[in-house]
Amino acid sequence: MDTVEDFTKVESIFIRERNALMVRGQFAPVYTDYYIHLMDSKLRHKEQLDTILKEQLAFLTLHLVARPWAETIAWTVNLRAPRVNFFVTGNSIHESITGHLFTEGVREADRNLLYSQTVVEGKEARRSTIELEDNDPKHWIESYYAQSEQRPARAFRLPDENFVLIAAQPDCDLEWLENLSDKDVEKIMDVEQTKVLETRKFRFHCGCSPEKFLPSLAQYKDKPEELFQDDDALEITCPRCGGKHIITPDML
Template identity: 45%
Template sequence: MSQMLSPDLSVTEIRCYFVRKRNCLLVRGRFGPLYMDYYLHLMQHGIKHPEKLDEMLKDGLAGIALHLASRPHDENCAWTINIHDPLLNIFVTGNTHPGRVTGRLFTEDVRDTGHSLFIAQTTRTHMQPRQSMIEFQGRDVLSAVEQFYTQSEQRPTRLFRLPDEDFVQISAEPDADVEWLNSLTDTDIPKLDESEHLTLLETRNYVFDCGCTAERMFPMLSRLSDEDIDYVFEDGEATITCPRCAAVFRTPRSDFDEWKSRLDS
């Protein structure tokens, strides 16, 4: 996910504030633009989700974008939110340079462990990858993110879903007023700039985009045996589904063979 972004993509601006006297970090963004490109992506690839599952994936996209905006610029994150009931995986991933998030649902062949799991994978330049996994309660995605912060990040964090696709995340910094943080309600958030001293730290931009192409799927195909590759291209074309965003590509065998010959040379 490192190539340049298309200028045609709709940008969601996320603003990061320090809440003075409360020692908390507040990040917020209005996700209408990002969701618009998400729905265009679904239409382009003929993907349809039940309304409830669609809302859960959208919450996951907002959650990881807010998380990324609060993290170092070179951090890449991927979350798999395994929900026990209904049984599904919500996968979301992204980075800040460029500011890109994407994701998809998995509803088939999902492992049922009897409880819900939140699995986070994080990579940074010149650092060892990190992975953490927690169990969480309920099926609300934003609540799952809060539980991940509490158990894995050990930072009390609240997330709020407001009208007009506006989302807010507030996380405790050292010496934070945790009692104040825990007392916040949905009705408090729109008035925070009146009741609290907010200092703007930075602004980051994110879009919905995977950056995948048929050719970027070829390394996945190349790991198959020659017999399996022949089977995949049995009709002269292969149908490849992106594991990150569920985009569907139909590509001829000649394109794959040409890519492989370039790689071998």
Template identity: 60%
Template sequence: MSEPVPVEEFTRIESIFVRHRNVLAVRGQMTPIYTDYYLHLMQHGLRHPEELDTMLKDLLAGLTLHLVARPWAETIAWTANLRAPRVNFFVTGGSIGENITGRLFTEEIREPDRDLFYSQTTTQGGGEPRTSTLQVDGRDPLHWIEQYYTQSEQRPARLFRLPDETFVLVAAQPDFDEEWFEALTPEIIAALESTEETKLLETRRFRFHCGCDLQKILPILGSWRDRPDELFEGAEAIRVQCPRCAARYTVTRDMM
């Protein structure tokens, strides 16, 4: 039986209702998630350019907050496919597993004719996944998420970066105070609980964790089982990556 994960390794996400403004504020300090993310990169010898690294971290933060704004039983995956630089961002997570993970794809990427953002939501218990696609602009992932809320969630939302790796998602509810919402700034958000009447609705917790291992990766290579020479090309072992988190695994011929 595996050891329980210490609570301090999780990021605590708070869901706060702002009375009279009719908005939901979802807040989290992302340092525990970012720490595990960097430990993951070190473990697997991965390193990203600074700009792309920051953008991926913003998407991890944004999806974590979005998951808490949504029902517990959902697993959500976001992909952003950009033209320049030609890169795919992928993040996914779920509240039941209390996990968030993600990676970059920078090789062998089909160049789109525009920057696209894809969302897929799967609900525990079955049913067809809900998908949506939208064109995004700029290089700020938080802006992409705001665009996603307007088009796919059909309600406005705003995201804010605060000091100390804290992020806040403010999502409009019916009859929200539109003028106040549009005038929000990071300074107003930082002082929210001292200037507004608020109620803590719930807390959830998340960590950066994929859960992949070699036994879960091997089935991905199943179509090569009858063609090992094509797969290994004369080598005794190859390196494969997890499609969710880019963890690297060594696969030998006898494993096939």
């Protein structure tokens, strides 16, 4: 059984007189699972890219908690320099977040772009594309809120892997929101009237397995030689998390 310490606790807090929603979490548990995953998958990222991916995981998690429960959200960011794609996705029902980055075969774009897809079961997916001005995930989510959510939001990195998102609600004190500093955010629970609306717990988890790739290989069931090319096994990489899985002929 997983204990609560295995998860990142994410709190959704309403700031009463400011009419703003604050979502906050301490992401050490998510990052621990993330690094165990990298070790198990024999993956290693450059420090700069690794930091960006980790911050994307944090900010998407906060955004998920600010949104309705039933949504699955995926963000893909295509950067020009360094030329890299970042992919993160999460789901509040399963309280999971995962992601991966790609440095090979990345098409060169004329600008930095964030592609967002939101899926609710039984409904058509909602998609949006946001142009990004720099390589800072903190600014990415603020731009996403301004352009796609059409309301201002501020994102904050605090010490000890704490991250905070504060999003405007109707009649928000926008001047207060715009002028918030990191130190101000650290003191909000002490100086503002607040109410904890809900608490969720998230972990880094993809859920991929060899069995989940088998349906896409069903066409080779009666002609495995075309797939394996005299090899004893086939290695498949999960596009969501980068995890590696071994498929053998008998599994078909």
